[in-house]
Amino acid sequence: MxxxxxxxxxxxxxxxxxxxPDPRVVEAMLPYLTEYFANPSSIYVEAQQTRRAIDEARQTIASSVGADPGEIVFTAGGSESDSLALRGVVGASRRRARGGAASGNPVHIITSAVEHHAVLDTAEQLERDGVAELTILEVDREGRVDPAAAAAAVRDDTVLVSVMHANNEVGAINDVAAIARAVHEANPRTAVHTDAVQSVAHLGANVDRLGVDLMTFTGHKLYGPRGAGALYVRAGTPLAPQILGGSQEERRRAGTEDTAAIVGFAKAIEIAADExxxxxxxxxxxxxxxxxxxxxxxxxxxxxxxxxxxxxxxxxxxxxxxxxxxxxxxxxxxxxxxxxxxxxxxxxxxxxxxxxxxxxxxxxxxxxxxxxxxxxxxxxxxxxxxxxxxxxxxxxxxxxxxxxxxxxxxxxxxxxxxx
Ligand SMILES: Cc1ncc(COP(=O)(O)O)c(C=O)c1O
Structure with missing residues (x-):
């Protein structure tokens, strides 16, 4: 090939x-795989260069989906972003219920039967672990979720509804805006997550138009590098970090950033929007x-x-x-x-x-x-x-x-x- x-x-x-990978993406990444390698968290001038590159990439990526830069958490891809969304919201909600300590009661989450396994398997694991009760929504014969059915499943203790934007196997596009509206009407405290891994390149998912609180996307489905993903987290949405250690990503995801991958992701999303x-x-x-x-x-x-x-x-x-x-x-x-x-x-x-x-x-x-x-x-x-x-x-x-x-x-x- x-x-x-x-x-x-x-x-x-x-x-x-x-x-x-688009050759323009590779070209943008190369300096960060060679000359500009410094750890962005360090204090010297070389680190300031890589820090600046990440800040600029964050700005580009945020504005391409209609978010503020502080609402973007960089991850290693779609699976990690999905996992962080589900585990992060469930973990933070359970802690919040008891003023800091995790409560003993499971919270309720909702997803659909056609999600990527990164969402479905995580949701099922949370249920097996006894920290969440799970409702799985059915789909129609073309693979779509009915917004009314999503709203009808929402309970007083529902902390998260996760419904994908576009299905990776059969290509069905969900009316995520209608789902988010209906869910928020049923319970304004319920966060809505969408896995937009397949759609961001083609449809240019905008977080306000979709009305979502969390959104997963990733670089390698839009001619960018593998290993660079993002989770959009609307300001004020409770999220417990799942990788602890350093203070990167405003303490929402520890670990030294992959500057080259992040720069490539931003270049790819810019090209996707232009073309x-x-x-x-x-x-x-x-x-x-x-x-x-x-x-x-x-x-x-x-x-x-x-x-x-x-x-x-x-x-x-x-x-x-x-x-x-x-x-x-x-x-x-x-x-x-x-x-x-x-x-x-x-x-x-x-x-x-x-x-x-x-x-x-x-x-x-x-x-x-x-x-x-x-x-x-x-x-x-x-x-x-x-x-x-x-x-x-x-x-x-x-x-x-x-x-x-x-x-x-x-x-x-x-x-x-x-x-
Ligand atoms: C809808 C959807 N979600 C999540 C993922 C996982 O993304 P990644 O491979 O970046 O972890 C994929 C990849 O195939 C996908 O199609």
Whole structure:
């Protein structure tokens, strides 16, 4: 794979997993990997230079999401930011309940069934630890949370509602503004967190327009470096730090800052804002073609997530292909030169269907045939042509190998397959 472009032999279709760094980002980072290495917390002049670089990056990142610089906590990525949001709010709320000492009572938190595991697993761990009671919201067949259902689940002791902005597997965009409004009306003390890891690049998430108290985002989904993330924390939102030690990030996250990664993150977010319109129309055009033509070229195939592009993450094409395992297709695609992804997780040798598809109501067997293509800046019409030419014979070959009949889809598959 050549830089951020696909080249003659390889086609990169996995931008939702991570994006290739923009050369301008790398250029901005280089001095901080070489010459300007000083610990920003030290007092000498070299440290003042790295401190200034971090301050400027914080300013850029804050203003790109409509926040004040003091409301940005740098982390090592989306997973850490999600974890800090959930654990931080639960920890601070329990302490506050007893004037400093953690109270013995669990607090109530709410999330949705289709969150990234960084949120879902943390929420479930908090429940297992006895510090939180957890309500998990269902989603509709396109993967979205109903704002009214979120509000209806809020209790007097609900300290946090965490609902993602755009889903990483099926691309469903939630109406986070409506969710936050409804939740705050139901209980003004409840904090609302959104995981905007997938959306910030494409949709330019603004914390006031979304009405959220906490927001997760990360550099490597927007052509920045891996290992640099941020948590927006609205002023006044209680947050207990989860990494203790130094006084960095106003005591909300200890540890010597990765100056180069933070500078790269800021450069990437600046470029994303400048080039958003161009990126959007480019990705939407390719996305529309693939969403339309995949089911035309391969029988017993359907697209998951919202059909309406305005309600769908730009670049995301998630599909179900009957009578084949997504993992087998991915291996064959890899050999043919394509990097793509599936929603299923291969654990201990058996393929588990994606929790997102299961929550949307996709039958387990069909969910095993899921694929996700996520298009980005460097993709071209030729990439889509190549995929549309090379994928159908791969599916045909794999279906021919199946010991089961592969011509009659079960009745419960019908609503998920294109007619
Ligand atoms: C929606 C969502 N949240 C969180 C994460 C985790 O982010 P990171 O890889 O930066 O830890 C991802 C990454 O795939 C994601 O898609």
């Amino acid at each position: 050549n830089g951020h472009r696909s080249n003659g032999s390889r086609v990169y279709l996995d931008h939702a997993a991570t994006t290739p 958003r319109e161009a990126d959007l129309s480019h990705e939407r055009a390719l996305q529309q073609r693939l969403m339309t033509e995949l089911p035309q070229r391969i029988a017993m195939t359907g697209i998951t997530g919202p059909a309406d592009l305005d309600e769908r993450l730009p670049g995301n094409v998630s599909a179900l292909i009957g009578f084949v395992e997504g993992e087998s297709i991915l291996l064959a695609l890899d050999l043919a030169g394509f990097a793509a992804s599936s929603g299923s997780a291969c654990t201990t040798g058996s393929v588990e269907p994606s929790h997102v598809l299961v929550a949307m109501g996709v039958p387990d067997e069909l969910a095993r045939g899921s694929l996700r293509f996520s298009l980005g800046r460097g993709n071209t019409d030729e990439d889509v042509d190549r995929l549309l030419t090379e994928l159908p014979p791969i599916v045909e070959r794999l279906r021919a190998l199946s010991p089961m009949p592969t011509t009659e889809p079960p009745a419960d598959w019908q609503p998920w397959l294109a007619t």
